[in-house]
Amino acid sequence: EAGVTQSPTHLIKTRGQQATLRCSPISGHTSVYWYQQALGLGLQFLLWYDEGEERNRGNFPPRFSGRQFPNYSSELNVNALELEDSALYLCASSPAGRGKETQYFGPGTRLLVL
Amino acid sequence: AQSVTQPDIHITVSEGASLELRCNYSYGATPYLFWYVQSPGQGLQLLLKYFSGDTLVQGIKGFEAEFKRSQSSFNLRKPSVHWSDAAEYFCAVRKNTGFQKLVFGTGTRLLVSP
Numbered sequence: 001e002a003g004v005t006q007s008p009t010h011l012i013k014t015r016g017q018q019a020t021l022r023c024s025p026i027s028g029h030t031s032v033y034w035y036q037q038a039l040g041l042g043l044q045f046l047l048w049y050d051e052g053e054e055r056n057r058g059n060f061p062p063r064f065s066g067r068q069f070p071n072y073s074s075e076l077n078v079n080a081l082e083l084e085d086s087a088l089y090l091c092a093s094s095p096a097g098r099g100k101e102t103q104y105f106g107p108g109t110r111l112l113v114l
Numbered sequence: 115a116q117s118v119t120q121p122d123i124h125i126t127v128s129e130g131a132s133l134e135l136r137c138n139y140s141y142g143a144t145p146y147l148f149w150y151v152q153s154p155g156q157g158l159q160l161l162l163k164y165f166s167g168d169t170l171v172q173g174i175k176g177f178e179a180e181f182k183r184s185q186s187s188f189n190l191r192k193p194s195v196h197w198s199d200a201a202e203y204f205c206a207v208r209k210n211t212g213f214q215k216l217v218f219g220t221g222t223r224l225l226v227s228p
Contacts, residue, residue: 004157033216043204043218056213090157092216101146101165101208103216105158 002027004106006091012112013081021076021109025093031055032074033094033103034066038087046089049074050096081113116141118205120219127195128227135190135222137205145207147188148216149179153201161203164188165210175199200226 005024013019025032034046045058049068057064063079072093078085088110092103117140127133139145146165150158162173169181179190188205205219 006157035216042220043206043216045215045217048213048215056215058215092158101210102148102160102163104160105150107157110155 004091004093004104006089006106006109008109009107010110010112012114014114015081015083017081019078019081019085019111019113021078021089021091021111023074023076023091023093023106025072025074025091026095026104028095029093029104030072030096031094031100032068032072033092034074034076035090035092036060036087037090037108038084041087043090047076078111083113086111086113116145116207116209116217118207118217118219120203120205120222122222123220124223124225126225126227129197130194133190133192133195133199133224135203135205135224137188137190137219139186139188139205139207141186141207141209143210144181144183146210147179147181148206148208149173149177149188149190150204150206151175151201152204152221158204161190195224195226197226197228200224 007022031050037043048056066076068074088108090108092105119138148163149161164181202221202223204221206216
């Protein structure tokens with residue numbers, strides 16, 4: 001069974017640009033979560049999508065947004081990039097129903113903002 | 115609000131020696147508890163989890179953890195460490211009802227000496 005996949009693995013942008021990060025959940029999983037792992041700030045919850053809807057977001061500005069597609073894959077968009085957005089962005093997925101309590105993580109996308 | 119404390123930022127253990135990584139949490143009820151491991155430049159891999167029942171849980175790679183309600187702790191242990199265990203270890207909690215955000219500790223970096 002394939003795990004959570006994320007693309008690209010690395011992304012370099014300049015300040016003010018937009019970044020798009022992609023995530024494919026484990027087959028059969030309907031929930032997707034995004035986390036940011038920035039140096040010195042630890043792992044912080046960004047967004048949760050379930051059945052195509054945004055269910056909750058963490059304490060991040062609106063320029064962090066995303067969506068979930070009918071096949072349950074997800075996109076994270078970061079607009080008007082700032083230097084402090086440089087981080088590892090991790091996507092996780094969980095199934096509906098039995099097992100929904102556990103999140104399985106992908107390898108991450110490392111975003112560097114210059 | 116939930117919080118997780120991992121008091122040890124770094125731990126160095128000799129190969130073959132035993133290991134214990136500490137985790138304390140703050141939450142009004144017994145949350146769901148997890149340990150994840152992150153190798154350099156990688157995503158998070160689930161080691162083990164505790165929801166209820168037997169307070170000693172077994173995980174992958176020979177790890178185990180013990181939930182102690184009276185101490186609000188969920189310490190991770192391994193009887194004999196291998197060089198490949200060198201990584202960063204994260205304890206995480208989430209509510210046992212409602213919204214499913216994971217709250218992570220700051221991590222403990224494990225170094226294994228020959």
